[in-house]
Amino acid sequence: MNSVQLGHTNQPEQIASLSQWIGNGQSAQIQVDRGFATTSERALDSHEHLYMCGDQHTHVYQVLEGVVGVYQMLADGRRQIVSFYYPGDLIGAVDQGSTSQHAEALCASRVRCIPVKTIETLISSQPGFGQAMLATVATELAETRDQLLSLGRKSAAEKLATFLLRISRRNARENQNDTQLYLPMTRAEIGDYLGLTIETVSRNMTRLRVAGIIRLEGKSRVQILNLEKLAELANGAS
Amino acid sequence: MNSVQLGHTNQPEQIASLSQWIGNGQSAQIQVDRGFATTSERALDSHEHLYMCGDQHTHVYQVLEGVVGVYQMLADGRRQIVSFYYPGDLIGAVDQGSTSQHAEALCASRVRCIPVKTIETLISSQPGFGQAMLATVATELAETRDQLLSLGRKSAAEKLATFLLRISRRNARENQNDTQLYLPMTRAEIGDYLGLTIETVSRNMTRLRVAGIIRLEGKSRVQILNLEKLAELANGAS
DNA sequence: CGGGAATTTGACAATGATCAACAAGTGTGG
DNA sequence: CCACACTTGTTGATCATTGTCAAATTCCCG
Numbered sequence A, B: 001m002n003s004v005q006l007g008h009t010n011q012p013e014q015i016a017s018l019s020q021w022i023g024n025g026q027s028a029q030i031q032v033d034r035g036f037a038t039t040s041e042r043a044l045d046s047h048e049h050l051y052m053c054g055d056q057h058t059h060v061y062q063v064l065e066g067v068v069g070v071y072q073m074l075a076d077g078r079r080q081i082v083s084f085y086y087p088g089d090l091i092g093a094v095d096q097g098s099t100s101q102h103a104e105a106l107c108a109s110r111v112r113c114i115p116v117k118t119i120e121t122l123i124s125s126q127p128g129f130g131q132a133m134l135a136t137v138a139t140e141l142a143e144t145r146d147q148l149l150s151l152g153r154k155s156a157a158e159k160l161a162t163f164l165l166r167i168s169r170r171n172a173r174e175n176q177n178d179t180q181l182y183l184p185m186t187r188a189e190i191g192d193y194l195g196l197t198i199e200t201v202s203r204n205m206t207r208l209r210v211a212g213i214i215r216l217e218g219k220s221r222v223q224i225l226n227l228e229k230l231a232e233l234a235n236g237a238s
Numbered sequence C: 001c002g003g004g005a006a007t008t009t010g011a012c013a014a015t016g017a018t019c020a021a022c023a024a025g026t027g028t029g030g
Numbered sequence D: 001c002c003a004c005a006c007t008t009g010t011t012g013a014t015c016a017t018t019g020t021c022a023a024a025t026t027c028c029c030g
Helices: A116-125 A129-153 A156-173 A187-194 A198-210 A227-234 B116-125 B129-153 B156-173 B187-194 B198-210 B227-234
Strands: A029-032 A035-038 A040-044 A049-051 A059-065 A068-073 A079-085 A102-105 A109-115 A180-182 A214-216 A221-224 B029-032 B035-038 B040-044 B049-051 B059-065 B068-073 B079-085 B102-105 B109-115 B180-182 B214-216 B221-224
Touching: A059 A116, A068 A187, A068 B129, A079 A129, A079 A187, A079 B129, A109 A116, A116 A129, A129 A156, A129 B068, A129 B079, A129 B129, A156 A180, A156 A187, A156 A198, A156 A221, A156 A227, A187 A198, A198 A214, B059 B116, B068 B187, B079 B129, B079 B187, B109 B116, B116 B129, B129 B156, B156 B180, B156 B187, B156 B198, B156 B221, B156 B227, B187 B198, B198 B214
Parallel strands: none
Antiparallel strands: A029 A035, A040 A109, A049 A102, A059 A109, A068 A079, A068 A102, A180 A221, A214 A221, B029 B035, B040 B109, B049 B102, B059 B109, B068 B079, B068 B102, B180 B221, B214 B221
């Protein structure tokens, strides 16, 4: 099980994953040199911020429970969510100095806080750790590039299908049910992730439901009925 | 001078830059351990591919001359250019296994080819090299996230202004003229970068010209007449 | 069960895409 | 060096997708 590996669309990981060092969320300690560094844990209410734009980058966070969204804003309030982080994911692995993003819990969440100092120590003391970090960031970059393709060139329906498929694949990677999706974020947040309005997200959700591709179970649960068709849609098979 | 540093929008670099190891394009050698590894050079015609989707990731490339575009495609031909690489920039620093992108010279270009083997050696032998790589990738991720905001939430005019401003800032960073921009790529390529059509790019270019913000000098040169106004536009001051 | 927030649905408007024609560069061969 | 062909860019007219505004509905939680 690969708790910190983000969705890499094309190839399996080839380097030992970060979880080898920082664990997968069970322990409150990280192995550093031959000792351990203690990390703290923090609970976040729904919509509580983990950090804000301009904050000093003092910690790296590992999501233990819930979902955290990282976003950027324009002066007039328009918002772009850059990434959703699920349990196991590492937030802020590579930021330097002060951050230009905001990070907000999208539902009640828990994170482990790892001081950047500890990360730096690990990088210089554990030979493979830096490479694992590099691999993690590489994966994050690959995901972000995929998202660029979605935002720049896909229709609303395709964007939504791509989004659902991404969650599904993530579940598969984590050995969870890949047809039963948990979406604790609101429609507005999905919209801010896909560059759409609430209404467009809602309409296309309905369209997928009517087409028999998904079933909506409450507001934050989606069951995929036809994964194949969803994948076709996501990649532009009209 | 910081030849491999990509555009970081917010803070100055804090770690020694990669150019310390791989140079800034003058030398054909890279310092490895106490010796040197030879790198090869490759000339590319306009629109020649450096690599294609599915190719094994054998080299990292440093642009020496020209501009290289990295892009992804959908089955039906829609294209999203993920990044433009100018002289000094490093391409494919973090890809693993086989790439899911294409890289194409947008004008006659020259690149230096560094075997991944050499990169790996550098990472394990030179203490700071891995961190410099991490910083490079972090910068690239930050740029890609900015582009997400553009694609997801900005209007066509704002996207174009943001794009021009990015080139301008890059020039400033490289100690070049920040009001005299060289855009060797076609309108179609700018469109594929911004998620717009040729026509929309052209129309908004005209609009900027009519508003007295830029002057067009031929097809691949733009002079910025009002940098301040351009910056306002880029960030949504209607 | 009730109240408030989130979502869905509908009508209409606007931004950007598409289709089409034209203009301006660019390169080539006579 | 010029003429012609071809590619690239510009401009115009129309259309479609998605955004905006408004109302109704559903969901959730106490």
